[in-house]
Amino acid sequence: MTNLAELVAGSVESRDGTSIGYWKTGQGPAVVVLHGSMESARSHTLLAQALADDFTVYLPDRRGRGLSGPHRHDHCARTEVEDLEAVLREAGATLAFGVSASGAIVLEAARTLPTLRRVAVYEPALVADGTPHAAWLSRFDQEIAQGNVAAAMITSMYGLELAPAIFKVLPRRLLAAITEKAMQKEDRKAGPDDITLRKLGPTVHHEGALIVELAGRVDEFRTVQADVLLLGGSKGLSFLKPGRDALAKVLPRSRVIEFDGLDHGSSSDPSPINSTGSADAVNRIAVEVRSFFGANR
Template structure:
């Protein structure tokens, strides 16, 4: 990243430290990353905004610069963490991806500080039940150190598995996942946050998705201007949610990108293994133009 990243931290309501990176100049924008990501998963996106906005990249709890998740971790906790960053930054704008997008949307419903929000495939599902059923198995696998198995469980739980993987033996998927994580660890730069390190945070993501599922009508009170983004190859389980949100949000503009998947807004690598910088730049350009409208 060509723009310099500075570190900072705030204290959330329950005393947990929330760390962030900051870059750029101008009005503040807070970027809330998605599942299996950390603050540095959106450095390219931040770079595209940095000439006109000061971009804050917080680590959500359990990652990098921030404190640990707690047993009662849920949407309210995440909104309080975001609120602490918004307040310190004096920010009226936020961009959220996946579960981070769901948090930003809930924050816009419950906080008065947000005036503009952009969301890439916010994880608001129609039905929360399927997103709770797999959590017990996931927790058992994490507890016994079977990270690869837990990753496979979450992949199916979040309906992220392509059709061809559904017919593969689970043991084969588990071994392939273990090899993938081992390869990532061998190639990771010093200080990188790996999939193995991020895996335990998935429980909270499942809880957030289940907690907010089916709550579309509640967002009819959101006063903020909303840019609702998604891709035609995004997650099936939350795709219909954008249709519902478009109907209920009072001030919304929607863009659907042909051929983009759920990780398209993230830096290439990690959850966006086939990503291209030009794709991130296109999404960032649309978000930047939206934030400049005020």
């Protein structure tokens, strides 16, 4: 199995000139693995490790994180696709994986780019019925503007239906205070280049805006020519499952797999915000992704 100490950094320019950095490891055909919300390129190191014996894995940082440049005022789904396209071109890749918000990006890329041959997405953030799930964004933006990242994170967890059941019985102010203490502890231990929760918090605005932009547009994916693997967990986000079911009906070539016992974060490394993550869960997903990407190659 490839050692992740062999990760090599690189970068490309997106269409608007923004630098998009990535980490690369492995050998074989190129696969681009795109991280989700409140994550960075390093959030899928376990998945990269599981694929690296058979594939050259590219792990880009989406804008606002790590090796990549900042968001611009006109950031939208097209910007995300252009960033992904730049990495695909650099890698010579026709295979891509995405999770949650980046799953939606990968599907939009498959719809608009001719180069993608196979894509795998884990619980893509496509809302089937057009419900915007955007009422929280104005409060989130106000809290970020006030420098209250902890409160904004609680707001986004409610807005994106990520809050555990216990959050419903605890006051928001208490939850924000607990979150702030956890962030301060992480800040004290972090190096200057570490991607902390405080740094990631403001990026959630763009994830919410992306969900709103693509909501209710599942039917547009009828034109996707790539083979698509639709993945999810039995304990995943319930409001995303109708979109996944609708995609299965409209995509010309797709396969659906639901993993018993896995949740929305199961494709990602364990972290402070992914406490249920595990190497076992990642490996279960990797087995299916490896088989799908390797078929008839």
